[in-house]
Amino acid sequence: MSRGVLVVVSGFSGAGKGTIMKSLMAKYDNYALSVSATTRNPRPGEEDGREYFFRTREEFEEMIRQDQLIEYAQYVENYYGTPKAYVEEQLSQGRDVILEIEIQGARKIKKKFPEAVLVFVTAPSMEVLRERLVGRGTETAEVIHQRLARAAQEAEGVDEYDYVLVNDQLDEAVDRLHGIIQSEHFSMKRNLDFIHEIQAQAAKFTEN
Amino acid sequence: MSRGVLVVVSGFSGAGKGTIMKSLMAKYDNYALSVSATTRNPRPGEEDGREYFFRTREEFEEMIRQDQLIEYAQYVENYYGTPKAYVEEQLSQGRDVILEIEIQGARKIKKKFPEAVLVFVTAPSMEVLRERLVGRGTETAEVIHQRLARAAQEAEGVDEYDYVLVNDQLDEAVDRLHGIIQSEHFSMKRNLDFIHEIQAQAAKFTEN
Helix, strand or coil, X not given: XXXXXXXXXXXXXXXXXXXXXXXXXXXXXXXXXXXXXXCXXXXXXXXXXXXXXXXXXXXXXXXXXXXXXXXXEEECCEEEEEEHHHHHHHHHCCCEEEEECCHHHHHHHHHHCCCCXXXXXXXXXXXXXXXXXXXXXXXXXXXXXXXXXXXXXXXXXXXXXXXXXXXXXXXXXXXXXXXXXXXXXXXXXXXXXXXXXXXXXXXHHCCC | CCCCCEEEEEECCCCCHHHHHHHHHHHCXXXXXXXXXXXXXXXXXXXXXXXXXXXXXXXXXXXXXXXXXXXXXXXXXXXXXXXXXXXXXXXHCCCEEEEECCHHHHHHHHHHCCXXXXXXXXXXXXXXXXXXXXXXXXXXXXXXXXXXXXHHHHHCCHHHCCXXXXXXXXXXXXXXXXXXXXXXXXXXXXXXXXXXXXXXXXXXXXXX
């Protein structure tokens, strides 16, 4: 059995990343979604081990010391990180593991796992993104302004990603993401052991 | 409309490359198969413009002088080459163009078109390849020996390709090839214009 593909999915707030992930998980069963650890407090309805692993500051810093995180970062006063054990276990079982993290985390992953596939989710245009955020009617003008400012910041690093996924039609976006990940299984860099075996076999044809 | 993807498909003789291409063309209609030009004589049943553009040595050398070929090579005493006009026309119309050429040609294409996608078709093992060649019952032992020796030679350069396609189940191989090519449409390098536009739009959010 071949090793799973490690996939990092990032995207502008409001681009519909969360909905795409939920649909992908519901539609295909070869994916494992990594659950992050955090020191922030659970919000109403959030469950430990589902949305996040909720940890105390002391517990989180112990995970850092024990090298149990693939990457971690601090936002405002809270830690966020990706526990290593689950990811490694799922990959070695041949499942494709998806990390839903932001750009700084994505960079750290790519550095540590050069074979990771980085996908950036965007709306068809920034105007559409703004309209979606306003249209939700759940955020204040102040929050929308903050999110757009953050999107502007994130946009600067987008070209470091391997693929860009425009979320125009949800179903189409989900199938495209699935197609991207599955095609990665056939990339040369993931099949070098097989190719070296083929080369060794082929070399025998010229021996006699 | 976005530009088509230029795809180079190579593979060991006997790996079933031709059958895969035929099925791909029959199943999906967004592909254009490039027809090579050659100075070799047509075999029974071959038609000018279908299997090859059959040209005289003088005509072929005139095409070389006029820079009308993307790549060309000489085998034994014949020229083989890829006419430029058709490929450019199809790509600009958004169709994915497939060149079925061998490794030296593939290398030249990659150098001229770094965004080209190189796919190598192989049997699951060289023993299976040998069995397929023998099983056909149409080739002499001498020819089979020559083909395997050539496969051994070609195997050395396989790791220069972007993807490896194992032809075990035909339908599966065809769908995988389709998936690979379609996913390439979403690669960052093919969407830099779009990303730069998104970045320019996003920058405006921080201006006011």
